Amino acid sequence: MPHAFDRSLPLVCACAILAACGGGGGAQEDSSPTPTTSFTQQATWAVTLPASGSSVCYDFNARAEVAGCAGNAWDLKLTVGSRGSASLWTNSGTSGTGAGGAFGGPFDHTWTELQSYTDATTLPATVFRADGASGVFSGSNGIQSAAFEYGVGGSNDHLLYPNFRVFLITTNAASADAVGTETSPVFALQITGYYGGAGGTTSGYPSFRWVDRRDPSMVHEATVDARTGWVYFDLVQRQLSSETGPWHIAFNRYNVKLNGGSSGSGNVAGFIGRTPAGFYDANGAPIAAKFQSQTVAADTLPDLQASDLSTPSSASAWVRDTLASALNPAVRGSYPNSLDYGWYVYHPTAASAQAAGLPAVAHLLQAQPERGTLLRGGEGNTFARMRLRSIVYADPNNASSAQTWTFEFDVQPAR
Structure with missing residues (x-):
């Protein structure tokens, strides 16, 4: 970990x-002079x-x-x-x-x-x-992420943890064949980590794994250095790309965007296929033991390859990136x-x-x-x-x- x-x-x-x-907090008794602003x-x-x-x-x-x-x-x-x-x-x-x-x-x-x-x-x-993109990877937690949680271990924990949520990513959200029949590539993707570099502990190195749902037995993995700006990735060719080249997903530290809507000229969009069991309690609070488990990556691999993931009911149900502030x-x-x-x-x-x-x-x-x-x-x-x-x-x-x-x-x- x-x-x-x-x-x-x-x-x-x-x-x-x-x-x-x-700043912050309530009023306190203090005999020292009011600080200069x-x-x-x-x-x-x-x-x-x-x-x-x-x-x-x-x-x-x-x-x-x-x-x-x-x-x-x-x-x-x-x-x-x-x-x-x-x-x-x-x-x-x-x-x-x-x-x-x-x-x-x-x-x-x-x-x-x-x-x-x-x-x-x-x-x-x-x-x-x-200001940036809001899309399927945006969430309502303290860091506005649907893929990560921060500090699940308590006040002394300052780490980011992936929740191994399965995101469906279509390369052709404008076409109805992206739903169900999947004649266009539709990927299932999990973000699996956030730390890397020479020692494996430097933040800003998101890791992810994905499958083409037409052949879910073949699992691909990658880690990118997203410490200093947006890094673009081509899921089809399984390689780094550029903003002007063919790309599907991009990372900037823990922020994620897709090549569609307000974020790019492509037709890429996303959908949450599944949240693996055990990560959140009935009130939606993170369960630290699950996030910190040494076997969490292996435990959640079947979710990535599952054939019964939730899917959009129509092409319009795919989530495209929009502008956000x-x-x-x-x-x-x-x-x-x-x-x-x-x-x-x-x-x-x-x-x-x-x-x-x-x-x-x-x-x-x-x-x-x-x-x-x-x-x-x-x-x-x-x-x-x-x-x-x-x-x-x-x-x-x-x-x-x-x-x-x-x-x-x-x-x-x-x-």
């Missing part, structure tokens, strides 16, 4: 670091939502919008979708050319908590997640009740709006200023805590009237 810390995974333990630098500047961005299909970007250092969302200077992008819904993005990964990122989303931190942080540079750089969390709630988007609440009915103290008008949005996030700027050396302070309608009794969103930033400039 691995015995190396993964320095790319401080999201789970960052609370301890933050507590040391003034590095967040020495303020910025306010009042932006009228643009037309559907458009984006507008803001540089919190220059306190100005950036035309065309070009370059590395902008820090926050607001995009309005084809149906009028708004989303937020950082200048990073799939959203921009910059070195930005977000330390969690609006459900992860309160504005009050963020105001207690005194210096963002005390945080490990990797807590600021770049920590700033756009999963919606909470259900219609006809209010829907919580993190930064704001959507009131679908006049009754829900009125109950929230708004005019009795359906389809109103209400800002949630008590929530926030910590951003890394596009240049990579500036930071800001941010919240959506208000949403104001040109006509409060007309949900279709122009909306002005006002964001508030406390900025830590470059040193």
Whole structure:
């Protein structure tokens, strides 16, 4: 089993670091002076939502919008979708050319908590997640992975463990013959490890094994060095590839994407075929003994080769990668009740709006200023805590009237 810390995974333990630098936790009696903050500047961005299909970007250092969302200077992008819904993005990964990122989303931190942080540079750089792909390998655990769990052994365990979940990967999600008949290659794949290198203990070396379901007796295995960026792999030729070459799956440390949807020009998509027994309890919590078993790889091999895996009911059921950012969390709630988007609440009915103290008008949005996030700027050396302070309608009794969103930033400039 691995015995190396993964320095790319401080999201789970960052609370301890933050507590040391003034963040997290409750109030404590302390006779020492209040620490000087590095967040020495303020910025306010009042932006009228643009037309559907458009984006507008803001540089919190220059306190100005950036035309065309070009370059590395902008820090926050607001995009309005084809149906009028708004989303937020950082200048990073799939959203921009910059070195930005977000330390969690609006459900992860309160504005009050963020105001207690005194210096963002005390945080490990990797807590600021770049925008990327969300797909079949994305999960709801602390590291947002469907293939790995972090620290299953308790507070002193800082390792990543694979759960040996079986992922089906089709090379032709656009074709119905990818389901059931499998005349196009459909692979079953398990991620089997995360540590490698000369000593076998260095993080960022994901291992995986796979079979072509037309001949599941032939098991292929590979390990890739994904420590410093995306590494692309061709499952058909069983070899490394490139972003512009033929590839099916790619790794960047513990992040995984497929060549389809928002991640590539291919027709690759995935589906969860099986979660092997014994890894999670009835409440979905990891069972450490199973993850840490010395025979776990052999025990789960039959799952990879099984003929009765769950399969998509139609070609449209395959999961394609979509764009994702920590700033756009999963919606909470259900219609006809209010829907919580993190930064704001959507009131679908006049009754829900009125109950929230708004005019009795359906389809109103209400800002949630008590929530926030910590951003890394596009240049990579500036930071800001941010919240959506208000949403104001040109006509409060007309949900279709122009909306002005006002964001508030406390900025830590470059040193």
